[in-house]
Structures are given as structure tokens and as C-alpha cells.
Amino acid sequence: MNLQLFPKIDLHYHLDGSVSPVTLIEIALQENIQLPTMNVDKLREYVQVEEECRNLAEYLTKFEISKKCMQSPRALKQVAYKAIEDVSKQNVRYIEVRFAPYLHTEQGLRIDEVVSNVLSGLKEGENDFATMARAILICMRNDSVEKNIEIIEVAAKFLDKGVVGVDLAGDEANFPPDLNKDAFNLAKKYNIPITIHAGEAAGSENIYDAVVNLGAKRIGHGIRLKEDPHLVELIKEKKITLELCPTSNVQTKAVDSWESHPIKYYFDKGILVTVNTDNTTVSNTNITNEYRILVERYGFILDELKEITFNSLNAAFINNNDKQKLKKILEKEYKIIGL
Ligand SMILES: O=c1[nH]cnc2c1ncn2[C@@H]1O[C@H](CO)[C@@H](O)[C@H]1O
Numbered sequence: 171m172n173l174q175l176f177p178k179i180d181l182h183y184h185l186d187g188s189v190s191p192v193t194l195i196e197i198a199l200q201e202n203i204q205l206p207t208m209n210v211d212k213l214r215e216y217v218q219v220e221e222e223c224r225n226l227a228e229y230l231t232k233f234e235i236s237k238k239c240m241q242s243p244r245a246l247k248q249v250a251y252k253a254i255e256d257v258s259k260q261n262v263r264y265i266e267v268r269f270a271p272y273l274h275t276e277q278g279l280r281i282d283e284v285v286s287n288v289l290s291g292l293k294e295g296e297n298d299f300a301t302m303a304r305a306i307l308i309c310m311r312n313d314s315v316e317k318n319i320e321i322i323e324v325a326a327k328f329l330d331k332g333v334v335g336v337d338l339a340g341d342e343a344n345f346p347p348d349l350n351k352d353a354f355n356l357a358k359k360y361n362i363p364i365t366i367h368a369g370e371a372a373g374s375e376n377i378y379d380a381v382v383n384l385g386a387k388r389i390g391h392g393i394r395l396k397e398d399p400h401l402v403e404l405i406k407e408k409k410i411t412l413e414l415c416p417t418s419n420v421q422t423k424a425v426d427s428w429e430s431h432p433i434k435y436y437f438d439k440g441i442l443v444t445v446n447t448d449n450t451t452v453s454n455t456n457i458t459n460e461y462r463i464l465v466e467r468y469g470f471i472l473d474e475l476k477e478i479t480f481n482s483l484n485a486a487f488i489n490n491n492d493k494q495k496l497k498k499i500l501e502k503e504y505k506i507i508g509l
């Protein structure tokens with residue numbers, strides 16, 4: 171079938187890595203921002219990874235231009251709205267959009283202003299398109315634990331007002347999760363759902379720490395889980411969900427090749443896996459493409475794609491009321507396509 175029509179969920183989508191070159195140029199013109207080029211195709215080369223990307227650290231250099239264009243209330247609202255417009259075209263019924271508030275304070279915005287502007291763009295998008303949207307606030311690994319504690323405080327303030335969780339992202343190889351234990355303990359105290367990038371650019375011990383010491387209910391990527399059979403059992407037992415992003419995982423060299431991606435292995439082992447985009451612009455992908463990769467490269471059948479979407483639904487950080495609404499919508503739409 172045409173997978174664009176297949177109802178989908180994306181739980182792992184970075185806002186700053188998903189702004190299209192056209193939108194970047196629009197913002198640059200509006201706000202007089204100097205970009206290296208105003209040509210859409212040339213700009214794409216600056217914000218998209220090449221095939222020979224060596225590692226996550228190199229991948230992370232591709233976020234500079236979008237950061238420059240995401241410093242004003244208007245731009246933040248605009249990119250958030252555009253995100254919902256874009257993903258609604260891929261029949262995404264629910265998305266958790268994540269961003270790191272501190273990255274958007276270079277022109278003097280406070281982190282709570284960053285959050286409220288992104289939330290208002292998401293809300294407007296929800297009103298205009300058939301996609302439910304919530305936000306996850308990211309603590310950056312290279313930021314101080316004091317700054318990350320402020321992020322948790324802001325998340326608590328906006329919890330159930332659009333924000334549904336917190337995350338830890340950035341350079342995993344040089345900043346293990348443990349450094350932010352105090353921040354995530356505070357999140358636990360506030361009952362803020364936690365997801366953490368782990369086992370992407372470092373070993374399975376980071377997955378263990380994220381789950382056992384930092385309280386993560388979901389793991390961003392978790393590629394290297396398979397290195398530790400005991401941990402595989404623990405992840406199953408605790409019903410931890412993995413947010414896999416195949417195209418990004420190949421680009422950041424979290425896996426050596428498409429063939430060695432563990433998504434089918436984990437799925438067959440009964441681990442709760444989900445499929446996501448990570449960064450649609452940086453990785454040059456969209457959610458339809460990621461679902462297609464599951465079919466074409468890993469032999470998933472449509473019923474299994476539905477199961478994966480329901481894994482995403484079950485692991486979504488939205489409140490139960492909204493989750494039930496979403497479940498009804500998905501069930502109805504799957505019935506229409508005979509699933
Ligand atoms: O796959 C990833 N692993 C780790 N960090 C990431 C990934 N994708 C994006 N970011 C980081 O998260 C920031 C906020 O969205 C981005 O600016 C980027 O530095």
C-alpha cells in the first residue's frame with residue numbers, strides 16, 4: 171500500500187533538526203539573518219548530513235543554521251506550526267516534538283518564553299491539521315546540571331499544558347547520563363515522564379544508567395542494548411520502549427550498515443520498539459520513508475507496522491484521556507484500510 175496513507179506516530183522528532191531549508195530562508199529574510207547562501211539547494215548541503223558522516227559528533231554540527239534562525243518568538247512559533255503542517259501530510263496522527271530551550275536563548279529569550287512560543291505554534295498546528303502534538307523538553311549533555319535543573323523546573327511548570335516529558339541529548343560519547351542524575355531525579359520527583367538518548371554513541375551501560383538510575387521509561391535509539399543479554403531481559407521486564415530511527419542510526423554510525431540495524435531482532439525478541447525520524451532535515455527523511463524502510467529492508471508486514479504504531483501509542487507521554495481519543499482515531503483509520 172501507499173505508506174503515506176498509513177496512520178502513523180512519531181515519538182522522536184527534533185524540532186531544530188527538522189526545519190526545511192525553505193523555512194530557514196523565509197525566516198532569514200524576515201529577520202535579516204545572514205545565511206551562507208540564500209539558494210535552497212545549496213543551503214540543503216549545510217543542514218543535511220552527507221553519506222560519509224563519521225559519527226554522532228559530526229552529525230551534530232548540522233544544527234547550527236537552524237539554531238541561528240530559531241531565536242525569536244515569531245520564528246519559534248513558525249517552525250513549530252510548520253512541523254505540524256509537514257507531518258500531517260504524512261498522516262502522522264500524533265507527534266512528540268522535542269527541543270532544547272537553552273539553544274534558543276541567544277537573543278535574550280528566557281527558557282519559559284521559548285517553551286510558550288513553541289507550544290503556541292504546535293497548538294495552532296493542531297487546530298489547522300489532523301495531528302495531535304505535544305512537546306518534550308531536552309536537557310543538553312554539554313550543559314551544566316544547574317541549567318538542566320532549570321529545564322526540569324520549566325517542564326514542571328508546563329506539564330500537561332503542552333509539555334509531556336523531558337529528554338537528555340547531545341554528545342553521548344563524551345557526556346555519560348550519570349552527570350545529570352540530579353536533574354532527572356528532580357524530574358522523577360515531579361512525575362515528569364523521562365526519555366533519554368542512550369546506547370547510540372556509547373555502550374549499553376548508558377542504557378542501564380538511563381533506566382535504573384535516571385528513571386527513563388523510554389530510550390532514544392538504544393542500538394547497543396543487544397551487547398548485554400541481561401539488560402535485554404531487564405528492558406523487556408520493565409516494558410521500556412525503544413525509539414529507533416533507522417536512517418539517523420546509519421548516518422551517525424550507531425550501526426555499521428543497514429543490514430546490522432537491530433530493529434527486527436529487537437521486535438522478534440518481544441522488545442517494545444517504535445520507528446521515528448529523529449531529524450527530518452538533517453537526516454533527509456520523513457516518517458513515511460522510515461516505515462517504508464521497515465518493509466523494504468527488514469521485511470515487516472503491515473500488521474507489524476500497525477503493532478509498532480500501537481507500541482508508540484502505548485508509550486506516548488500524553489495523558490490517558492487524550493490517549494484513549496487517539497486510540498479510537500487510529501483503530502477507526504486502520505479498520506478503513508482493512509487492518
Ligand atoms: O540523535 C541524536 N542524538 C543526540 N543528540 C541529538 C540527536 N539529534 C539531535 N540531537 C541534538 O539535540 C538538540 C536539540 O534538538 C540538537 O540541536 C542536537 O544537538
Ligand SMILES: [Zn+2]
Pocket residue numbers: 182184339367390448
Ligand atoms: Zn534524537
